[in-house]
Amino acid sequence: MxxxxxxxxxxxxxxxxxxxxxxxxxxxxxxxxxxxxxxxxxxxxxxxxxxxxxxxxxxxxxxxxxxxxxxxxxxxxxxxxxxxxxxxxxxxxxxxxxxxxxxxxxxxxxxxxxxxxxxxxxxxxxxxxxxxxxxxxxxxxxxMPSVKSADEPSDDTLRFAFDGDAVVFSDEAEQIYQAEGLEAFAASERASAKLPLSGGPFKPFLAALHKLQSELPAKQSPIRTALVTARSAPAHERVIRTLREWGIRLDESLFLGGLAKGPFLKSFGADVFFDDQVGHCDSAREHVATGHVPHGVTNTPKELKN
The missing domain is CATH 3.40.50.1000 (HAD superfamily/HAD-like)
Structure with missing residues (x-):
């Protein structure tokens, strides 16, 4: 065979x-x-x-x-x-x-x-x-090229960090933010809090990673995952309910409300971070290995958005 x-x-x-x-x-x-x-x-x-x-x-x-x-x-x-x-x-x-x-x-x-x-x-x-x-x-x-040499890993635990919209989730909410602004985005997410988001390009990978994690001892797992998103309350609820609906557990979730992600990724000790926005990637790659995900509305040429 x-x-x-x-x-x-x-x-x-x-x-x-x-x-x-x-x-x-x-x-x-x-x-x-x-x-x-x-x-x-x-x-x-x-x-x-x-x-x-x-x-x-x-x-x-x-x-x-x-x-x-x-x-x-x-x-x-x-x-x-x-x-x-x-x-x-x-x-x-x-x-x-x-x-x-x-x-x-x-x-x-x-x-x-x-x-x-x-x-x-x-x-x-x-x-x-x-x-x-x-x-x-x-x-x-x-x-993306690292801005500086990565620190030596502190242990053997493998740490993956992900952005939310347009990476783990679809960019449906990001489209509203880009077109109508933060206030409209927050209102839409509050109204849709109990409606799960659609999956983004990294949902199948995250599911496969979660499956492997679930087969390992939870307290001594050699894999940790984190969601690191620019979202903040009240837009956090839909994210939490979506992951719950999918049956996927993340070890840590950081809702940063627009703060630079790099320092938080360094504190998490990420071995790699995935984000759709170049600005967030530039912040991240000062501290950790970073993968740009050229997907969704933020990576669509302006002439195609109109």
């Missing part, structure tokens, strides 16, 4: 999110594909430095060791060819990362393999690949 990934939490990641490929990418942009291929082959025995998502991946894979079973799978989805990708696999082996499955797409977008690998989440530095994945119904985020 063929191997199955249906019983695992599956994360797909691009080579540039996993490793620092800034120099080789510069060569690609300035000198073209042939020069890039020659460079990668010539340097294939030189180990790549970790990229912005490397600490997250290392922690994800370490989770399998803590659980004593393979419950998390990380898959490489790369625009490289297998030939130029040899340097990437050499680096994977050097760091002892248990990544054994990959798709090297020879310059084409790898997002089309997300479904085939049963991936719950796709992380990349390529905006087109991320938007294609989101349009196809998958949770995806563009890993």
């Amino acid at each position: 063929p191997a199955q990934l249906t019983d695992k939490l599956v994360i797909a990641i691009s080579s540039r999110a996993l490793f620092d490929l800034a120099e080789s990418h510069r060569i690609y942009e300035e000198e073209g594909l042939d020069a890039y291929q020659e460079y990668q082959i010539a340097h294939e025995n030189e180990i790549l430095a970790p990229g912005d998502a490397f600490p997250l991946v290392a922690k994800l894979l370490k989770l399998n060791e803590r659980l004593g079973q393979d419950r998390v799978e990380v898959i490489l989805l790369s625009r490289n060819s297998a030939d130029t990708g040899l340097r990437i696999f050499n680096s994977i082996e050097h760091y002892g990362l248990n990544i054994v499955r990959a798709a090297f797409c020879g310059g084409q977008s790898p997002y089309r393999y997300i479904a085939s690998f049963n991936c719950h989440l796709f992380l990349s530095t390529h905006i087109e690949d991320v938007t294609n994945a989101l349009s196809s119904g998958f949770a995806a985020a563009m890993i």
